[in-house]
Amino acid sequence: MSENQSFPLIGDKFPDMKVQTTHGMKNLPGDYKGKYFVLFSHPADFTPVCTTEFYSFAKHYEEFKSYNCELLGLSIDQVFSHIKWTE
Helix, strand or coil: CCCCCCCCCCCCCCCCEEEEECCEEEEECHHHCCCEEEEEECCCCCCHHHHHHHHHHHHCHHHHHHCCEEEEEECCCCHHHHHHHHC
């Protein structure tokens, strides 16, 4: 990203970042080198939108894998909230 700090646009290089996940620390995009990934967002855990979005992606996960693609969900919640939601 430029010094002006704009949002990346389609076709721009994905910015390097370290993120805390329910599966430990991940380096984006490096941990997914040679793969595609879909970064999708949802408003918060324990909401109807969260449930329907995650269910839809989970339902089609094998198809995404067949295209060498991983799914990454993003929200404003803390990791402990995500863990409780998955339980």
